[in-house]
Amino acid sequence: MLLPAQILRLVATSSLLFPLAVTAQRNPKRGLCFTPNADYPEDNQVWTQSGSQLSWYYNYGVDPSPAFADLSQEEFEFIPMMWGVDRDNLQDTSFRDRVARLIEDGRNITRVMGFNEPDIDHSGGSGIPPRDAARAWVANFVPLQEMGIQVGLPAMTGAPAGLVWLHEFLDHCSELVSSGNSRTNCTYDFLPVHWYDNFEGFASHIGERVFHFPNTSIWVTEYAYAHQELEPTQQFFNMSLEYMDRLDEIGGYSYFGAFRSAESNVGPNAPFLNNAGDLTDVGAWYLGLDTTGVDPQSAAVPWRAPLAMVVAATLVGVSFSGIY
Ligand SMILES: *[C@@H]1O[C@H](CO)[C@@H](O)[C@H](O)[C@H]1NC(C)=O
Ligand SMILES: *[C@@H]1O[C@H](CO)[C@@H](O)[C@H](O)[C@H]1NC(C)=O
Ligand SMILES: *[C@@H]1O[C@H](CO)[C@@H](O)[C@H](O)[C@H]1NC(C)=O
Ligand SMILES: *[C@@H]1O[C@H](CO)[C@@H](O)[C@H](O)[C@H]1NC(C)=O
Numbered sequence: 001m002l003l004p005a006q007i008l009r010l011v012a013t014s015s016l017l018f019p020l021a022v023t024a025q026r027n028p029k030r031g032l033c034f035t036p037n038a039d040y041p042e043d044n045q046v047w048t049q050s051g052s053q054l055s056w057y058y059n060y061g062v063d064p065s066p067a068f069a070d071l072s073q074e075e076f077e078f079i080p081m082m083w084g085v086d087r088d089n090l091q092d093t094s095f096r097d098r099v100a101r102l103i104e105d106g107r108n109i110t111r112v113m114g115f116n117e118p119d120i121d122h123s124g125g126s127g128i129p130p131r132d133a134a135r136a137w138v139a140n141f142v143p144l145q146e147m148g149i150q151v152g153l154p155a156m157t158g159a160p161a162g163l164v165w166l167h168e169f170l171d172h173c174s175e176l177v178s179s180g181n182s183r184t185n186c187t188y189d190f191l192p193v194h195w196y197d198n199f200e201g202f203a204s205h206i207g208e209r210v211f212h213f214p215n216t217s218i219w220v221t222e223y224a225y226a227h228q229e230l231e232p233t234q235q236f237f238n239m240s241l242e243y244m245d246r247l248d249e250i251g252g253y254s255y256f257g258a259f260r261s262a263e264s265n266v267g268p269n270a271p272f273l274n275n276a277g278d279l280t281d282v283g284a285w286y287l288g289l290d291t292t293g294v295d296p297q298s299a300a301v302p303w304r305a306p307l308a309m310v311v312a313a314t315l316v317g318v319s320f321s322g323i324y
Pocket of ligand 1: 108
């Protein structure tokens with residue numbers, strides 16, 4: 001006979017006993033924008049749980065996250081990012097060197113991403129003038145391309161000036177790699193974009209980028225309909241997901257919301273977790289799991305009795321079959 005405490009322990013580890021859907025197909029486009037909070041290390045394991053459709057992640061840095069260190073690239077692809085530059089040392093190659101070391105150590109890195117929101121210098125933007133960014137790019141990304149690694153351009157905010165920044169950056173970059181009279185253009189494999197407004201604006205932004213960057217795979221590496229009520233938040237979430245899964249031009253996407261509601265800087269309804277660390281509806285839908293009905297702004301742990309009863313009933317069944 002198990003003590004209530006042991007039943008509780010089994011409930012806590014029940015995902016091991018009852019995998020939700022071991023055979024679930026991972027979605028090659030769908031990824032995790034990983035923003036861990038040291039106060040809630042238990043949240044880190046939510047994203048790779050059994051049944052999760054997520055296939056890749058980034059964490060704004062060059063090193064894989066300790067939380068996923070045991071997972072190979074095939075299991076959960078890590079994409080290194082060079083967040084910003086050292087303005088006093090634009091020739092610094094530590095990003096390139098670190099990626100090369102990861103590969104030497106056996107991690108099969110095949111893609112890397114450029115700077116985070118260099119078009120702004122607040123709210124997480126790296127604030128880099130296009131000319132400086134081009135120098136750092138040539139020092140780090142061009143050598144990685146020569147190693148056969150696919151490179152993603154810097155990720156702009158959704159503001160119109162982002163397009164101007166990108167064109168200036170590419171002009172400077174091409175000047176740096178050209179020699180004499182023979183013009184060489186800087187090349188790239190994909191274009192990350194960010195978006196925090198409504199679906200019409202989102203689709204129009206994507207359309208504009210497709211027009212300016214033909215034949216370039218677009219990766220939406222941060223997005224959400226920020227600061228909205230729950231219903232428009234969910235409507236946007238569903239429409240954008242369907243749109244990105246359908247469009248061939250979209251190579252990947254990662255929603256900005258892998259955190260608790262109270263930690264959110266994109267409004268309390270956007271996140272994947274409520275204040276107790278439980279998956280909200282959009283969190284569950286993103287992973288490919290069933291609707292939870294969890295209000296993002298709730299703090300209470302939802303009633304878990306049905307699962308406890310399932311476990312208890314199973315245990316009773318096991319002991320009966322043992323007895324008889
Ligand atoms: C690395 O990953 C790429 C893309 O998934 C694959 O084509 C390649 O065979 C892998 N290389 C090794 C050494 O595993
Ligand atoms: C380089 O890019 C410019 C502007 O996009 C284009 O007109 C030109 O044909 C390109 N040159 C090469 C060699 O690809
Ligand atoms: C895009 O790809 C198509 C088909 O492969 C090709 O005809 C076209 O020239 C490409 N455009 C650019 C700008 O590279
Ligand atoms: C969003 O999609 C889920 C299924 O993925 C569905 O259950 C839900 O009703 C949809 N919500 C809205 C607001 O469209």
